[in-house]
Amino acid sequence: MKFIVAIIQPHKLEEVKQELEAVDVNLMTVSNVLGQGRQKGYTEIYRGAKEVGGLLKKVRLDIAVNEEFVEPTIAAINKGARTGKGEVGDGKIFVLELADCIRISSGERGGTAIG
Amino acid sequence: MNTGDTAWVLISSALVLGMTIPGLAFFYGGLVRRKNVLSILMQCFIIVCVISLQWILFGYSLSFGPDTGWGIIGSLKWAGLDFVGGQPNADYAATIPHQVFMIFQAMFAIITPALIIGAFAERMKFSAFLLFTVLWATLVYDPLAHWVWGMGGWLRNLGALDFAGGIVVHVSSGISALTLAILLGKRCGYAKQPFRPHNLPFTVLGAALLWFGWFGFNAGSALGANELAANAFVTTHIAAAAAGLAWVLIEWYHHGAPTILGVATGVVAGLVAITPACGFVNPLNAVFIGIIVALLCYIAVVVIKSRLGYDDSLDAFGVHGVGGIWGTLATGLFAEKAVNAAGADGLLFGNPKLFLVQVLLVVVVPLFAAGMTWMIFKAVDALVGMRVEKKDEIVGLDLTQQSESAYTVVE
Numbered sequence: 001m002k003f004i005v006a007i008i009q010p011h012k013l014e015e016v017k018q019e020l021e022a023v024d025v026n027l028m029t030v031s032n033v034l035g036q037g038r039q040k041g042y043t044e045i046y047r048g049a050k051e052v053g054g055l056l057k058k059v060r061l062d063i064a065v066n067e068e069f070v071e072p073t074i075a076a077i078n079k080g081a082r083t084g085k086g087e088v089g090d091g092k093i094f095v096l097e098l099a100d101c102i103r104i105s106s107g108e109r110g111g112t113a114i115g
Numbered sequence: 116m117n118t119g120d121t122a123w124v125l126i127s128s129a130l131v132l133g134m135t136i137p138g139l140a141f142f143y144g145g146l147v148r149r150k151n152v153l154s155i156l157m158q159c160f161i162i163v164c165v166i167s168l169q170w171i172l173f174g175y176s177l178s179f180g181p182d183t184g185w186g187i188i189g190s191l192k193w194a195g196l197d198f199v200g201g202q203p204n205a206d207y208a209a210t211i212p213h214q215v216f217m218i219f220q221a222m223f224a225i226i227t228p229a230l231i232i233g234a235f236a237e238r239m240k241f242s243a244f245l246l247f248t249v250l251w252a253t254l255v256y257d258p259l260a261h262w263v264w265g266m267g268g269w270l271r272n273l274g275a276l277d278f279a280g281g282i283v284v285h286v287s288s289g290i291s292a293l294t295l296a297i298l299l300g301k302r303c304g305y306a307k308q309p310f311r312p313h314n315l316p317f318t319v320l321g322a323a324l325l326w327f328g329w330f331g332f333n334a335g336s337a338l339g340a341n342e343l344a345a346n347a348f349v350t351t352h353i354a355a356a357a358a359g360l361a362w363v364l365i366e367w368y369h370h371g372a373p374t375i376l377g378v379a380t381g382v383v384a385g386l387v388a389i390t391p392a393c394g395f396v397n398p399l400n401a402v403f404i405g406i407i408v409a410l411l412c413y414i415a416v417v418v419i420k421s422r423l424g425y426d427d428s429l430d431a432f433g434v435h436g437v438g439g440i441w442g443t444l445a446t447g448l449f450a451e452k453a454v455n456a457a458g459a460d461g462l463l464f465g466n467p468k469l470f471l472v473q474v475l476l477v478v479v480v481p482l483f484a485a486g487m488t489w490m491i492f493k494a495v496d497a498l499v500g501m502r503v504e505k506k507d508e509i510v511g512l513d514l515t516q517q518s519e520s521a522y523t524v525v526e
Contacts, residue, residue, distance in 0.1 A: 045372050046376055047430065048421075
């Protein structure tokens with residue numbers, strides 16, 4: 001079991017979801033997050049007070065998958081989230097070991113509880 | 116008695132109340148950080164409650180009651196609205212009930228201390244704020260209203276012109292705001308971390324409501340539904356429009372971006388500047404007053420404030436103080452009897468005396484307001500302490516002063 005965390009551009013969420021559904025990955029948690037990477041932020045001005053390089057809005061996906069779904073999930077996120085211009089700011093995918101998974105309604109554990 | 120005049124001043128009174136709540140409340144509320152928005156709304160609302168009572172109990176009598184002899188303060192003869200009933204008072208407004216004049220003026224007494232909130236936002240203790248507000252209304256606003264507007268007031272007798280409150284409302288509150296901002300000190304982290312407005316749409320909504328309500332403030336000050344009200348309405352609108360556009364063009368040139376906060380601030384500055392002048396100047400000169408106030412307030416807010424380093428949180432001084440001073444002087448330049456026979460000609464119409472009286476106003480009133488604010492600050496600070504504890508300021512005034520929070524994160 002792996003736990004996949006993806007940080008993507010907010011406007012790419014819909015495409016990533018469609019790609020994930022195409023490889024039968026339907027369960028995920030989505031949250032709004034702020035972050036900064038190599039992409040520079042925007043300058044904001046309030047009554048002449050300049051604030052340079054604020055944090056940028058990103059969307060974070062948390063997805064728990066069984067081993068056979070790991071590579072298709074990564075490929076789907078890559079396909080959906082890449083803007084294709086090789087520019088910075090498209091985000092990152094992190095893959096973590098997942099110790100266990102429990103479905104609260106039934107108490108099932110491990111791989112059967114994931115899907 | 117005239118029913119048209121009475122209806123207009125009653126409606127204007129309601130419009131001016133709308134400037135404080137919800138207008139100013141949301142204008143200021145949107146500018147603070149999310150942890151302090153309720154403290155601003157609370158201060159604006161409670162000021163309406165407190166000053167309304169102060170006004171009918173003794174404030175109105177001190178301001179407009181029969182002079183006690185030296186043109187300094189009214190007597191308590193009209194305390195509790197004694198002698199203030201349905202019959203008009205010809206000294207102030209011959210065609211409307213005295214009570215209507217009184218409640219119209221009550222709304223001015225309410226908004227003036229509310230404007231000062233912008234200077235001490237995000238760090239004042241609520242109990243200290245209440246004490247300060249009542250003392251300031253009684254010791255600064257009521258005497259000033261008497262000097263400039265009250266029968267027998269010494270500045271009124273000198274021929275000072277202030278149609279709707281440029282000096283009484285905006286200069287008095289703006290200068291007091293600066294005094295308080297300096298005495299109170301900066302907010303924790305000021306100039307070291309970003310202080311972003313937490314909800315600019317609120318601020319824009321508030322500015323729009325201020326613009327709307329200002330027609331009651333200025334055109335209502337004609338105290339009748341007549342050609343003077345029409346002139347005040349038109350000049351008010353034109354000055355606001357000119358100042359809003361001018362502010363945006365200046366910042367676009369200076370900082371490279373036209374901002375909505377810029378338009379909103381410019382419009383309010385324009386409204387402030389035209390306030391003393393609106394019933395005395397013609398519409399084209401109102402355009403000029405609006406353009407110049409945008410330039411002056413922009414310099415005050417963007418350049419001077421950061422150079423001098425005082426923390427006037429929401430620019431109560433930069434907009435109301437500076438704009439009010441310019442408007443008071445501009446009245447001395449552009450006033451003409453052709454617009455208002457009861458007024459006077461200004462410097463540009465061959466009468467230097469009016470201009471000198473207006474200069475006297477912008478010297479005497481700031482000195483009085485700053486001195487009294489300093490004394491009230493020292494007294495209240497000694498009694499209850501003006502500023503919240505540092506940890507309370509960091510947590511935010513909503514939770515530490517009001518025990519509420521504006522926005523839920525989880526259900």
